[in-house]
Amino acid sequence: MNLDKLKTTDGIDVAGKRVIVRADLNVPIKNGKVTDATRLERVVPGLKALSDRGAKVIVISHFGRPKGVDPELSLRPVAQTLQDLLGRPVKFGEDSIGAAAEAAVQSLSNGDIAVLENLRFHKGEEKNDPEFASALAKLGDVFVGDAFSCSHRAHASTEGITHHLPSYAGPLLMEEINALRTALEKPQRPTAALVGGAKVSTKIPVLTNLVAKVDKLIIGGGMANTFLQAAGTNVGKSLAEPEFAETAREILAKAKEKGCEIVLPVDAVIAREFKEGAASEVVAIDDVPADAMILDVGPKSVAHVTDVLAGTKTLLWNGPMGAFEISPFGDGTFAVARAAASLTKAGKLVSVAGGGDTVAALNAANVTDEFTYVSTAGGAFLEWLEGRELPGIAALAR
Numbered sequence: 001m002n003l004d005k006l007k008t009t010d011g012i013d014v015a016g017k018r019v020i021v022r023a024d025l026n027v028p029i030k031n032g033k034v035t036d037a038t039r040l041e042r043v044v045p046g047l048k049a050l051s052d053r054g055a056k057v058i059v060i061s062h063f064g065r066p067k068g069v070d071p072e073l074s075l076r077p078v079a080q081t082l083q084d085l086l087g088r089p090v091k092f093g094e095d096s097i098g099a100a101a102e103a104a105v106q107s108l109s110n111g112d113i114a115v116l117e118n119l120r121f122h123k124g125e126e127k128n129d130p131e132f133a134s135a136l137a138k139l140g141d142v143f144v145g146d147a148f149s150c151s152h153r154a155h156a157s158t159e160g161i162t163h164h165l166p167s168y169a170g171p172l173l174m175e176e177i178n179a180l181r182t183a184l185e186k187p188q189r190p191t192a193a194l195v196g197g198a199k200v201s202t203k204i205p206v207l208t209n210l211v212a213k214v215d216k217l218i219i220g221g222g223m224a225n226t227f228l229q230a231a232g233t234n235v236g237k238s239l240a241e242p243e244f245a246e247t248a249r250e251i252l253a254k255a256k257e258k259g260c261e262i263v264l265p266v267d268a269v270i271a272r273e274f275k276e277g278a279a280s281e282v283v284a285i286d287d288v289p290a291d292a293m294i295l296d297v298g299p300k301s302v303a304h305v306t307d308v309l310a311g312t313k314t315l316l317w318n319g320p321m322g323a324f325e326i327s328p329f330g331d332g333t334f335a336v337a338r339a340a341a342s343l344t345k346a347g348k349l350v351s352v353a354g355g356g357d358t359v360a361a362l363n364a365a366n367v368t369d370e371f372t373y374v375s376t377a378g379g380a381f382l383e384w385l386e387g388r389e390l391p392g393i394a395a396l397a398r
């Protein structure tokens with residue numbers, strides 16, 4: 001996949017053309033109301049630009065995981081919120097293909113915008129069924145892929161459709177790819193990756209890929225326990241995966257071979273209970289009592305990680321340093337987040353973070369806006385970190 005081959009619609013005359021935009025409108029909703037419109041807010045400028053250029057804009061997206069048609073998972077309320085954010089009318093197509101979709105598209109004048117119903121009401125979407133892809137493609141003249149977060153799946157709306165229409169990368173997708181390339185492909189060195197989160201087992205390909213690419217790998221969260229344990233440290237009752245001790249050792253060996261420095265916690269915040277406000281204390285990493293759990297990194301680890309960050313130019317972050325959702329076990333994650341944010345603000349660090357929990361942790365630390373780039377894509381972000389080719393991107397770069 002040659003990412004330099006990705007092209008946008010810039011310079012293309014889209015006036016009067018039916019432009020199908022695959023966006024990610026999969027927002028949280030409660031009682032028919034969108035509860036977090038961040039994703040929609042980000043979609044707005046790109047849609048406005050196409051509309052201003054006279055395109056007939058047709059927005060398609062999945063929403064949740066319906067099994068067949070499910071009125072609870074209709075995109076109609078989402079289209080309504082999008083209309084409010086756009087400040088211009090948004091039409092709604094009762095289906096994503098067929099007569100209802102065609103009627104909605106036919107009603108569009110130049111500059112109008114329509115949202116079509118949830119793609120996943122049709123099985124063909126996730127199966128990447130060629131017939132479904134072709135039925136979608138019939139609605140447009142041009143395709144714009146603008147849902148990075150869905151691009152790790154070869155679905156009809158991300159991959160199949162590109163076989164039928166001239167296909168371009170949308171502005172959000174380009175922004176995301178450029179940020180990730182800055183961090184991983186052509187970064188300013190030295191580079192560091194911070195990988196935290198619960199388990200080693202879910203991030204083996206991420207860790208394996210990163211040790212070959214970055215100069216320093218900072219390991220935090222529950223997964224650090226597995227690495228510590230593999231090196232003979234007693235982690236008491238902490239979350240750990242002894243069955244992955246060998247994997248951890250292999251990753252450490254690969255890091256050594258590639259010249260990647262591994263940074264593990266040197267102290268820990270421990271508790272006997274995994275609950276809000278549980279009595280906790282800080283101990284050196286070699287002094288974790290047999291009946292205690294490591295729930296966060298301690299202050300010395302935070303200071304060490306901060307030092308490491310101060311000596312690097314690029315940071316890629318996925319996964320919290322501790323059980324950040326439960327006070328006080330978020331302090332380590334928040335302190336590291338603030339350190340990365342202030343280095344970024346001072347122009348000393350390019351900081352790129354991503355993944356659902358990581359975004360939540362950065363939001364809780366109130367530093368999201370200070371990072372260079374924060375990706376809300378979960379699966380796609382991780383697969384990118386694994387070094388995998390994302391089919392929805394490869395299709396646009398063909």
Ligand code: AMP
Pocket residue numbers: 196197198199202220221222223239294295296318319320321322323324325357
């Ligand atoms: P992940 O989805 O793999 O990024 O994992 C995120 C989860 O890991 C969060 O819910 C954290 O609460 C949890 N986590 C991080 N550190 C620890 C720890 N030391 N013990 C237990 N859970 C942790």
